[in-house]
Amino acid sequence: MKILHTADLHLGRQFAGISLDDDQGEVVGQIVQALKEHRADVLVIAGDIYDRAAPPASAVRQFNAFLARVAQETSAAVVMIAGNHDSSDRISAMSVMPDARRALIRGAVSANEKALVLQDEHGSVAFSALPFSYEYAARECFADETMSTPEDVLSAQVAAARRNVPKDARWIVVAHAFVAGGTAGESERPLARVGGVETVSPEIFAGAHYVALGHLHRPQAVGVPHIRYSGSPLAFGFDEAGAPKSMSLVDIDGTGHVTIEEIAFRPLRGVRSLKGKHAELLLAEPSADFIKVVLTDDVPVIDAMKRLRVLFPNACELRYERDRRAPEIKALGQGRTIVVDPLDVIGDFLAFVREDAMSENERTIVTGVLDDLRRGEELA
Secondary structure, eight states, X not given: OEEEEEOOOOBTOEETTXXXXXXXXXXXXXXXXXXXXXXXXXXXXXXXXXXSSSOOHHHHHHHXXXXXXXXXXXXXXXXXXXXTTSOHHHHHHTTSSSOTXXXXXXXXXXXXXXXXXXXXXXXXEEEEEEXXXXXXXXXXXXXXXXXXXXXXXXXXXXXXXXXXXXXXXEEEEEEEOEETTOOOOSSOOOSSOTTSOOEEOGGGGXXXXXXXXESOSSOEEESEEEEEEOOOSSXXXXXXXXXXXXXXXEEEOTTSOEEEEXXXXXOSSOEEEEEEOHHHHTTSOOOOSEEEXXXXXXXXXXXXXXXXXXXXXXXXXXXXXXXXXXXGGOOSOOSOOOOOOHHHHHHHHHXXXXXXOOOHHHHHHHHHHHHHHXXXXXXX
């Protein structure tokens, strides 16, 4: 059986304020093409379909059109879960209508994780889809107030799923987590409260023949080849400049052994850094890539970014190398800087204060207020 594993689409996301709609439309089209070319039996999307709980309408339309193409142009089953950026209710709503024989869509945590069981010439392959859940929701679901970490939550989910795997079936687990040993980047949002331990042990997945993970944006195996992140289709920060992006084609044989092939994505626009003197960079080939510029000039250049954007319209960041060398002007703090959506801040605050997620009605109200504020700033 062939499984195409991808994750972290983050539809609706921007790169330094620049829309990624066209870029994301291109990569989801490449996923459909890969399904067709490799005759994959199953498409796995391991969470973070959208970039935020209340995605823009354009992102919802884009994903709906993508799923329609998968259903109409391929015979692949779909196994999909909510990630920490998604609204569990929104993802759960997608599971109402699809053909239950070829779809397993899980948004909210459940104490009875039923598997999608598919057949090939060797027998049964069971897929368990374990959506991301914060501790407060899992405590209620599993009636266990002692849950305090992501590992507690995922351990309970895996145990619930294991009970529903048919005897002698090969077992595929889909989860959205930070598994210990994985390499994180700058664009992943933490999965635990400040000061908490967000990693989970790979030993949790004992017995699974393949673990399809989402959350970390770099393609990588964790500890063993069969516990794997597909990574995100696009780079979302300059720390990923030049890093390859791929989806994982997983072939599981009759014994449960898997072979994995990386299928490269071909983005419309790359993410890269340019370094040199301003006058030299003005002689470079024009590019629509997202660019970070590091100037080696000894003195500031007048209208440096404005002039560079004639060649590089998506230049997003400009720094001088001399500033990085001078200790007297180093920024305080060595931690990574993360741009956080205000809606996420408010949602996390509510979850922290009352241990209950923001409701859909509250989310709609807050989104409207934030939109009004943004429009006011644009008019000012």
